[in-house]
Each structure stands twice: as C-alpha cells, then as structure tokens.
Amino acid sequence: MTNTTLKLLAQQLQLSISTVSRALKDHPDISTATKEKVHALANSLDYEPNAYAIQLRTQSSKIFGVIVPAIANLFYDSFIAAIEEESRKNGYALMILQSSNNTENELNNLKIFRQNRVSGVFACLSAHTQNLEVYEKMSDRDIPVVFFDIVPKENKYTKVRMADERCAIIAAENIIQRGAKRVLALFGDPALSISQKRKQAFQQFMEKYAPKTHCTYLHTNSSEEAQLAFDKHLSKTQRLDTVFAMTDEILIGVMKSIQAHNIKVPKEIGVISISNGFIPSLYHPNISYVETSGFELGKLAFVQMLANIKGGKTLSELTVDARFVEGGSM
Amino acid sequence: MTNTTLKLLAQQLQLSISTVSRALKDHPDISTATKEKVHALANSLDYEPNAYAIQLRTQSSKIFGVIVPAIANLFYDSFIAAIEEESRKNGYALMILQSSNNTENELNNLKIFRQNRVSGVFACLSAHTQNLEVYEKMSDRDIPVVFFDIVPKENKYTKVRMADERCAIIAAENIIQRGAKRVLALFGDPALSISQKRKQAFQQFMEKYAPKTHCTYLHTNSSEEAQLAFDKHLSKTQRLDTVFAMTDEILIGVMKSIQAHNIKVPKEIGVISISNGFIPSLYHPNISYVETSGFELGKLAFVQMLANIKGGKTLSELTVDARFVEGGSM
DNA sequence: AAATTTACCGCAATCGTTTGCGTAAATGGT
DNA sequence: ACCATTTACGCAAACGATTGCGGTAAATTT
Numbered sequence: 001m002t003n004t005t006l007k008l009l010a011q012q013l014q015l016s017i018s019t020v021s022r023a024l025k026d027h028p029d030i031s032t033a034t035k036e037k038v039h040a041l042a043n044s045l046d047y048e049p050n051a052y053a054i055q056l057r058t059q060s061s062k063i064f065g066v067i068v069p070a071i072a073n074l075f076y077d078s079f080i081a082a083i084e085e086e087s088r089k090n091g092y093a094l095m096i097l098q099s100s101n102n103t104e105n106e107l108n109n110l111k112i113f114r115q116n117r118v119s120g121v122f123a124c125l126s127a128h129t130q131n132l133e134v135y136e137k138m139s140d141r142d143i144p145v146v147f148f149d150i151v152p153k154e155n156k157y158t159k160v161r162m163a164d165e166r167c168a169i170i171a172a173e174n175i176i177q178r179g180a181k182r183v184l185a186l187f188g189d190p191a192l193s194i195s196q197k198r199k200q201a202f203q204q205f206m207e208k209y210a211p212k213t214h215c216t217y218l219h220t221n222s223s224e225e226a227q228l229a230f231d232k233h234l235s236k237t238q239r240l241d242t243v244f245a246m247t248d249e250i251l252i253g254v255m256k257s258i259q260a261h262n263i264k265v266p267k268e269i270g271v272i273s274i275s276n277g278f279i280p281s282l283y284h285p286n287i288s289y290v291e292t293s294g295f296e297l298g299k300l301a302f303v304q305m306l307a308n309i310k311g312g313k314t315l316s317e318l319t320v321d322a323r324f325v326e327g328g329s330m
Numbered sequence: 331m332t333n334t335t336l337k338l339l340a341q342q343l344q345l346s347i348s349t350v351s352r353a354l355k356d357h358p359d360i361s362t363a364t365k366e367k368v369h370a371l372a373n374s375l376d377y378e379p380n381a382y383a384i385q386l387r388t389q390s391s392k393i394f395g396v397i398v399p400a401i402a403n404l405f406y407d408s409f410i411a412a413i414e415e416e417s418r419k420n421g422y423a424l425m426i427l428q429s430s431n432n433t434e435n436e437l438n439n440l441k442i443f444r445q446n447r448v449s450g451v452f453a454c455l456s457a458h459t460q461n462l463e464v465y466e467k468m469s470d471r472d473i474p475v476v477f478f479d480i481v482p483k484e485n486k487y488t489k490v491r492m493a494d495e496r497c498a499i500i501a502a503e504n505i506i507q508r509g510a511k512r513v514l515a516l517f518g519d520p521a522l523s524i525s526q527k528r529k530q531a532f533q534q535f536m537e538k539y540a541p542k543t544h545c546t547y548l549h550t551n552s553s554e555e556a557q558l559a560f561d562k563h564l565s566k567t568q569r570l571d572t573v574f575a576m577t578d579e580i581l582i583g584v585m586k587s588i589q590a591h592n593i594k595v596p597k598e599i600g601v602i603s604i605s606n607g608f609i610p611s612l613y614h615p616n617i618s619y620v621e622t623s624g625f626e627l628g629k630l631a632f633v634q635m636l637a638n639i640k641g642g643k644t645l646s647e648l649t650v651d652a653r654f655v656e657g658g659s660m
Numbered sequence: 661a662a663a664t665t666t667a668c669c670g671c672a673a674t675c676g677t678t679t680g681c682g683t684a685a686a687t688g689g690t
Numbered sequence: 691a692c693c694a695t696t697t698a699c700g701c702a703a704a705c706g707a708t709t710g711c712g713g714t715a716a717a718t719t720t
Contacts (some may be wrong), residue, residue: 003471005706016670021707027667046467051445052385053706056675061382063425063446071414074408083401084428088435093442096426097391098414103605105418114392115381137376141333201343252612259589282582282612284589333678346700354689363704383676386705 004045013037022217026048055117064305065091065113065121069101069150074248074278075294076124079148082298083122090306092119101126110134111126114141120305127192132157144308147302150194156315158308160301162200162292163319164194165201167274170290170324171244172205175213178270178330180242182214184233186226186254187246190219198246198274226253234261242330245273271329274322287330334375338630343367346440385447393423394635395443395451399431399480404578404608405624406454409478411451420636422449431456441466444471450635454482457522462487474638478631482526486645488638490631492622493649495531496522497604500511500620500654501574502535505543506660508600511571512544514563516556517576528576528604556583560568564591572660575603585613601659603654615658626650 006024015034023030023038024047030038041047055061062089068076080096087094095118097109102301106126113121114137121138123145133322134154138145144158151159177185187204188195199217206215220226226245230253234240245251251273262271265285273280273289280287297320307314340347345364353360353368354377360368371377385391386563398406414424425448427439436456444452444467451468453475458549462482468475474488481489503512518525529547536545546563550556555576556574560583564570575581581603593599595615603610603619610617626651634648 003706006708007706017707018671018709021709022669025708031668034668048441048445050386050447052382052391052705053675054708055382055707056380056386056677059675070411072404072411074402077407078401081400083426084401084426088427088438093425093427093446095423096410096414097418097423098411108418111378116423117380117382166671167500229708255612256614258579259373261590281562282585282609284586303627333676336678337676347677348679349699350698351679352699355678359698364698380676383705384678386675386707387677387679389705 002046003050004042005050006047009038009045009047013041017026024260027058030096034146059117061117061119062091063095063116063118065109065116065118066094066096067099067106067109067121067123068096069099069124069126071096071098072218075149075276075292076176078294079298079301082295083302086299086302099124099126103129103131114138114143118143120144120146120309121145122146122148122301122305125152127189136213144305146301146304146308148297149316150192155317158304158317159313160297160320162297162305163322164197166319167290167292167322168198168246169205170274170322171274172202172209174288174324174330175242175244175270175271176206176210178242180210180213180270182240183242183244184218184230185244185246186229186250187219188219188250189221195219195246202244209304220250220253223249223253223256226250227257227287228253228256229288230257240269242270242272245271248273248275248279251275251279251287272294277325279323280327280329283329287329288327289325290322291325292322295319333380334372334377334579335375335380338510339371339375339377341369341374343371357502360533381414389447391447391449392421393425393446395439395448396424396445397429397436397439397451397453398425398426399429399454401426401428405479405622408624409628411630412625413436416629417634429454429456431458433461435457440468444468444473448473450474450476450639452476452478452631452635454478455482459520463518464516474543474635476634476638478627480522481647483523485647486553488634488645488647489572490627490634490648490650492627494650497620497622497652498532498576500536500652501602501604502532502539504602504618504654504660505574505600506536506540508539508572510600512570513572513574514546514548514560515572515574515576516559516580517547517549518580525549525576532574540608550580550583553579553583553586554582557587558583560584560587570599572600572602575601578603578605578609581605581609581617585617590602594633595659607655610655610657610659613659616655619655620652621655622652 006017008018010020020038023035062143084094099106099109103126106129121143135145147157147159149161151161187199204215220231243254245254265271271287273287274292275289276292276294278288300318300320336347336350340350350368351364354372417424429436433456436459451473465475477487477489479491481491517529536543548559550559573584576582595601601617604622605615605619606622606624610619630648630650
C-alpha cells in the first residue's frame with residue numbers, strides 16, 4: 001500500500017502541496033474551512049509525515065543516541081529508562097547502541113549516530129577509551145555530547161556522574177559508626193578511575209577518622225574473583241567484622257561466600273556496598289548500601305542535554321548526590 | 331561547521347554529483363583514477379552520507395524498532411542485547427522504546443516507528459493489550475512485525491516465544507525425579523496467558539506422572555507476595571520439601587524467606603525455577619533452573635525478521651527450546 | 661469609484677542522494 | 691579509415707516536506 005503524502009492529499013483536495021502542509025500545521029494563512037477539509041482527509045487516509053523528509057529539510061532529527069557499555073546492566077538500564085521517559089515527553093526518540101566496552105564498537109556507533117544526524121549523544125566511555133578525537137568530531141558537527149558515569153577528565157566536556165568520592169566516604173562513615181575493627185574493602189578494576197577515586201576517598205577517610213581500624217584493600221575484576229578473595233581472606237584472618245563492596249558485582253561474590261559459610265549477617269559480619277539497590281534487596285537481611293541511582297543520573301543528563309541544545313554550550317560537571325540506605329546488614 | 335556533501339566533493343573535484351556518488355560506491359562505470367581521487371578527498375573531508383537523504387530516496391531506513399514493557403529487566407535486556415548484536419552485524423541500528431506495560435505508550439511508540447519508517451519492529455505486547463489494529467497498520471505499511479515473548483494468539487502474525495509448556499514440564503520432571511512429596515508451586519499473575527500455560531502444563535504433568543505427590547498451587551504478583559505466600563505456607567504445613575518458582579521475581583521472594591528462616595538448600599528444601607540464569611547464580615548453592623534465554627530468543631527473532639524482510643511474508647510461530655541447568659539446589 | 665488592505669493560496673527552490681538514460685571520447689576490429 | 695563497442699562521465703528527475711516570496715480575488719477604506 002502506498003504511503004499517503006502531502007502530494008496525494010493535495011491532489012485529492014485540488015490544493016497545492018504548500019497549502020496542505022500549512023493547513024496541517026495550523027498556519028494562520030489558511031482558512032478554517034480548508035484546514036478542516038485537510039485534516040479530515042489526512043485523518044481518514046492516515047497521513048503520517050515522513051520523518052526523513054522533514055529531517056532532510058530541517059536538519060534536525062528528534063533522535064538522541066545513547067552509548068552504553070552494556071544494555072544488560074542494572075545501572076545502565078535505569079539510566080536508559082530515565083532518559084527514555086524524558087525523551088518521550090519531549091518528543092524525542094532514542095537510539096541505543098552498546099559498545100561492549102570495546103573502543104572499536106564505540107567508534108562505529110558514533111559513526112551511525114553521525115550518519116543519522118542525531119540531535120545529541122549520551123555517552124558512557126568504554127573502559128579503556130583514551131582517544132577522544134571522535135567526540136570532537138561530534139562537536140564539529142554541532143552534535144552535543146553529554147558524558148555520563150565513565151567520563152573524560154578534561155573540563156571542556158559536559159558530563160554528569162555519580163559523586164564517587166562521596167559514596168565511598170558515606171560508606172566509610174557508616175563503617176566507623178558501626179565500630180568496625182577489622183574491615184575488608186573490595187574495589188573493582190584498578191585501571192578504572194572510578195575504582196581509584198572510590199578507593200582513595202575511602203582509604204583517606206578511614207585513615208583520618210579511624211586510624212586504629214585495620215583495613216585490607218583488594219581489587220577484583222569479577223564476582224568470582226571477589227568470592228575467592230573473600231574466601232581466602234576469611235580463612236587466614238581472624239575476626240573480620242565488616243566487608244565493603246564497591247559494586248554489585250563484588251557484593252554478589254561476597255554474598256555467595258557468606259551464604260556458603262553460613263555466616264550470620266549482621267551478627268558475625270557487617271556488609272555494606274555501593275549499588276542502585278536492586279541486588280542488596282535480594283538478600284535477607286537486606287544489605288545496607290550507598291545509593292547510586294542510574295535513574296537520577298539519567299534525569300540529570302537529560303536536563304544537561306536540553307540545556308546544551310537550547311542554550312548553546314554549557315560545559316560543566318554535575319554530580320548526583322549519594323545517600324545511605326539502611327538495610328539490616330550493619 | 332558545514333557538513334560535507336556529495337555536492338561539495340563534486341565542486342572541489344570538478345566532477346558531477348552522480349560521478350562522485352558512483353565513485354564512492356565503487357560503481358564499474360567509474361575509472362580507477364577518479365575513484366581514488368574521490369575517496370581521498372572524501373576521507374580527508376570526513377564525508378559521511380546523510381542517512382535521511384538516503385532513506386528518502388531509497389525508502390529503507392536500516393533501523394529496527396523494538397518495543398519492550400521495560401528496559402530495566404534482565405530478560406528483555408538479554409533479548410535486546412542479542413538483536414543489537416545481530417543488527418550491528420547486518421548494518422542496522424536499533425530504536426528502543428518501552429511501553430511500561432501501557433497500551434497508550436505502545437501506540438505512541440508504534441507511531442514513532444512508522445514516522446521513522448523503520449525497516450521492522452520487534453514487539454512484545456503490553457500485558458493487557460487486546461486491540462491489534464495498530465499492528466495491522468504496520469503491515470499495511472509493509473513494515474514487518476516480529477512478536478516476541480508476549481505474543482498474540484492469532485496465527486497470522488510472526489512470533490517467537492519461549493516454549494512455556496516445555497519449561498514447566500521440565501521443571502516438573504526434575505521435581506519428580508527428586509522424589510518430592512510435598513511441593514509448593516508458585517506462579518505469576520493469573521491473568522497472563524504465560525502463567526496459565528505454565529501452570530496448566532505443570533499441573534497436568536504432575537497429576538499424570540506423580541499423582542501421589544502433594545502439590546499446592548499459588549499465584550503471586552510480586553516478590554513480596556511470593557515471600558509472604560511462602561512464609562505462610564511454611565508455617566502451616568509440615569514437611570514442605572520442594573518449591574517451584576515460575577519467575578525470577580517469585581524466586582527472589584522465596585529465597586528471602588529461605589534465608590530469613592535459615593533453611594538449608596537442598597537438604598531441607600529443594601528449589602527450582604524458570605529463569606535466564608542470572609538470579610539463580612546469586613545464591614549458594616546456585617539454584618537449579620530451567621533456562622529461558624532472552625539471548626537465544628533474540629537471535630531467533632532476528633532470523634525471523636530477516637526472513638520476513640527478504641522473502642516476503644513468513645507467518646509462523648517459533649519457540650526456543652528450554653533446557654535444565656543444574657545448580658545445587660535440588 | 662478608485663485605492664488600499666486583508667485573506668488565502670500557489671510557485672519554486674531546497675535539503676542530499678540515487679539512478680535511468682544520454683553522449684562524447686577512447687578503443688577495437690577488419 | 692570506417693563503423694561498432696566500450697569506457698567514463700554528466701543531466702535531470704525523483705524522494706517528501708518546508709518556506710520565502712509573490713499573486714489574485716474579495717473586503718474594506720476614503
């Protein structure tokens with residue numbers, strides 16, 4: 001079945017294409033009578049403007065691009081859910097691509113975005129992306145980029161992220177408040193700046209405000225590693241009374257070990273993590289955590305994007321604050 | 331900065347637009363020398379074809395639309411990840427919209443897809459969508475639709491889904507094999523056909539092959555409900571030896587209760603569920619489950635989509651088979 | 661009754677690509 | 691040296707919508 005176009009409507013109504021176009025968008029030049037006729041026919045023929053023709057003409061696409069390392073990830077999910085919601089409200093659609101933490105994919109995805117002339121890009125850097133030239137290229141094309149979560153260091157970019165240091169400090173505060181004597185703190189990939197930041201903030205805080213507390217710091221790259229590390233540490237140390245997990249991944253490993261050894265939480269060990277809340281809610285008692293809400297981050301990113309589109313450039317780094325959520329694990 | 335177009339290239343090279351266009355796509359009419367010149371300039375000027383102009387001309391967009399109830403969902407995530415992967419390999423991009431299980435959103439999303447002239451739509455029906463007219467409209471526009479997971483009953487649609495009955499039966503088989511005497515089987519929203527199917531298949535199988543086994547069937551709509559239901563059932567029943575959870579949500583509730591009562595798995599109770607595998611891997615021992623892989627489903631859906639696009643219509647219902655994954659909970 | 665305004669509407673160019681068709685020059689065959 | 695092919699390229703018409711610039715009839719003013 002052939003699509004209904006302005007031309008078709010015009011022919012059937014014995015009007016010019018321009019008149020039909022104007023009638024459809026309620027242009028004052030067109031008489032009410034004509035408008036009604038046009039609308040009537042357009043409805044009955046199910047007219048839907050060709051988005052590509054519009055974009056070609058107007059050079060604006062009403063589509064945002066999103067790059068995440070992985071879609072199947074609780075944190076990014078909630079982030080995406082947030083911008084999807086906002087986008088829909090504002091008449092935008094989303095094009096989502098995953099980089100799989102692979103720089104090459106990231107480049108390809110950006111290319112697709114450029115070819116589709118997206119109105120803007122939400123980007124989370126791949127773990128080891130160093131070269132930001134491509135993002136410069138986006139700016140050259142006047143496509144605003146809002147970085148989120150894993151963001152570049154330079155100030156010239158617009159970025160939103162979690163208050164990583166604050167997260168770590170809030171966790172440390174609660175650990176101190178618990179009166180912990182021997183704590184095991186598990187962090188993620190040491191190559192990632194997020195791991196570094198969190199560890200540094202955590203360690204500094206502990207050393208300053210609880211110098212007597214004995215802390216062990218370890219880095220692990222997966223749930224399995226975390227489980228092993230926890231296991232090992234458990235067997236060779238006496239009286240480990242608190243464990244801190246920097247991510248959900250790590251928490252999962254720790255909890256498996258805790259379950260396996262049938263260790264009582266919080267009586268025998270206190271557990272605290274940084275999370276968006278889903279994983280901590282899976283256990284009994286619920287694990288206490290410092291909340292990093294992908295959803296909030298998404299909302300914030302969207303605000304930044306709109307500002308960028310409307311008001312030209314707004315270079316700044318915004319962070320969404322963290323808060324402690326009491327489970328029963330401390 | 332002004333985008334480089336064919337026209338620009340043509341001017342700089344003193345060639346016609348058509349020649350440049352053909353050179354870029356390696357048309358045999360163009361001499362090697364010219365091709366090289368064109369490519370060189372195109373590269374140095376970072377030429378990128380305008381996807382909208384192409385689509386306008388060729389009437390094909392290289393974009394697939396995806397509608398899911400929620401992005402933040404482990405099952406749909408893996409489904410999306412699969413079609414994203416395949417799409418990229420085949421030069422397509424994805425436009426993902428969520429319906430939030432809301433029929434109105436679903437309609438709007440489809441409208442966006444139509445306006446963007448997507449090449450095809452992967453759709454998961456909202457829980458209570460009855461009216462499929464809109465999907466007819468897509469077909470009228472020659473936009474193929476592949477339904478997945480929650481699919482319409484009519485045969486005229488192309489659909490892929492999990493082998494729901496098989497899942498339930500495999501679970502039942504393993505429960506019987508375990509020599510269960512008293513089992514609690516928890517299912518989801520009774521209004522959903524998926525719940526009905528699974529329960530019916532499960533119940534029939536149990537009654538036929540293990541008539542002496544005492545089974546209790548309950549429906550719950552959330553983790554919390556599942557937890558409560560399990561709690562209650564536990565307190566008033568003696569010797570409950572096996573529990574079956576139809577979904578991850580239900581499993582989560584059950585496991586919280588099990589942890590709270592410090593019940594030993596599998597010694598005191600056997601646990602089995604239907605899942606894509608993530609949640610079951612969170613516990614120790616890992617929960618045994620019947621695998622429903624969103625990833626596999628995605629792959630299958632994509633194959634169907636391609637067949638649909640290339641070979642005209644292929645109306646059929648395909649299911650991806652289920653398999654039992656041994657954890658340590660039975 | 662002439663002049664001016666107002667209300668409606670059409671013309672045509674434009675966005676960037678693709679492609680059928682036409683044609684000049686180069687090449688080949690005899 | 692003459693005709694028949696090839697080779698290599700350009701012209702121009704789409705695709706569907708937007709919009710500045712006019713244009714004409716009717717309505718209003720003087």
